[in-house]
Amino acid sequence: MNKTMSIREIEEKLREIDSLNHPFIRKCKTDERKGVADLLEKWRNRINKQLALKEQFMQMSVYEQDLHSQGFELVAGIDEVGRGPLAGPVVAASVILPEDFYLPGLNDSKKIPEAKREIFYDIILKESTSIGIGIIHSEEIDRLNIYQATKKAMLSAIRELEATPDYLLIDAMSLEVPMPQLSIIKGDSKSISISAASIIAKVTRDRMMKQYAEAFPQYGFENNMGYGTKEHLKALNLYGPTPWHRRSFAPVKDAGNKIE
Structure with missing residues (x-):
């Protein structure tokens, strides 16, 4: 490795490489600087992650x-x-x-x-x-x-x-x-x-629930997406169901009809 090549230059060069067998990688392995070794380890982790995601995608295809x-x-x-x-x-x-x-x-x-x-x-x-x-x-x-x-x-x-x-x-x-x-x-x-x-x-559904949260902020729809979290159940018992609640579901049915 040419010692005149800075750590930053090596880092920029590694961003362009996606092959484990690239000649530049072999040169990096001979560089004794700790900074280069750290960059190489970081690069290797990134490439291995990319390869794992590619393999996962192929299996799902x-x-x-x-x-x-x-x-x-x-x-x-x-x-x-x-x-x-x-x-x-x-x-x-x-x-x-x-x-x-x-x-x-x-x-x-x-x-x-x-x-x-x-x-x-x-x-x-x-x-x-x-x-x-x-x-x-x-x-x-x-x-x-x-x-x-x-x-x-x-x-x-x-x-x-x-x-x-x-x-x-x-x-x-x-x-x-x-x-x-x-x-x-x-x-x-x-x-x-x-x-x-x-x-x-x-x-699509999450965006809808966030819109409902604007009309009924006390239920925390933007966070729980309508699921029965502790916050949601507390609001349900305090204020009753909204027009968006499922009246056939037991926790809603038991909460009464305070909001219409």
Whole structure:
């Protein structure tokens, strides 16, 4: 290693390298400065993380790749969010990704930090072949029950697609539809299409709950997203349910009708 190359220069050079076998890496290993060794370790950790994310993405692409190899062109992933909360809608999304779609780090939306989830949402929105969203509000959830409401949201999300899918990958659910389908338990962490759908659905619902929080700030919807946290239950018992609460859910039913 040329000792005239500063630590900062080496750091800038490493930002451009993504191969473990790059000649510059071999030169860095011969540099005896501790600062260079620290930079090399930091770089190696970053590259290993990138490789792990790439491997994870490839593993999550197996279902889609297999279906494409069988001749299915428009594979839609379907997922929902909001089955468990006491307030707010259940939201489903269906997403058809192009065959060359690549987004390392894609995973179950609950495992992705909010800031990154918002970034992924924009990327999926921009690069997907088609996206459909289905929303069932609390009144209809109470009328149908949450299981049937979830199915209805998923069917609505499929109908909202601009392109008709020829195969469905669904997270832990079976639907009465004419096209072939596969139900995958924990599909949002096993299929890139379902994972993409989970992100679209969650960001859509979270934004709705934040809007509701502006009208009813005492419930903390912007933080709990309608789930029965201690703060939420305390407000529910003190003020009663809002128009967005699910009256058929026991904690809401027991809270009375103070807010209408």
